[in-house]
Amino acid sequence: MADTTGTTGATGPSGTNGATEAITVDRDRCMGSGQCTFYAPNTFDLDDLSIAIVTDPHGDSDDDIAMAINVCPTRSIARTDKGEAK
Numbered sequence: 001m002a003d004t005t006g007t008t009g010a011t012g013p014s015g016t017n018g019a020t021e022a023i024t025v026d027r028d029r030c031m032g033s034g035q036c037t038f039y040a041p042n043t044f045d046l047d048d049l050s051i052a053i054v055t056d057p058h059g060d061s062d063d064d065i066a067m068a069i070n071v072c073p074t075r076s077i078a079r080t081d082k083g084e085a086k
Contacts, residue, residue, distance in 0.1 A: 022080050023065070025052045029076040036077060040068035044077075052076065 023043070032050035036043075042059030044052050060068075069077045 020081070021057065023054045023057045023069075024078050024080075025054060026076045026078075027051050029074045031074050031076075033073050035071045035073065036068040038068075039071060040064045044068060 025044075030051045032046055032052065034046055034050075034052075036052050037045060040060040043054060043056055043065055045055045047053050057065075065079065069079060
């Protein structure tokens, strides 16, 4: 059975300075509206429980990912920098 609590996300290099970013979905807050999958379909998907998951943190343009984060009705999606890569 799938874990229905906590967060799901992915990390990867971003920008030219080697910083790493993480996009996370708060599974406890997500209501499964699918807005993120509409605006950034190559980055987000809905799992079997209709909760958003990150499939590829760089699947869409930064602008499309930002739009998907901004239109989330429950503000369940976050993007954070994880520091500098060595």
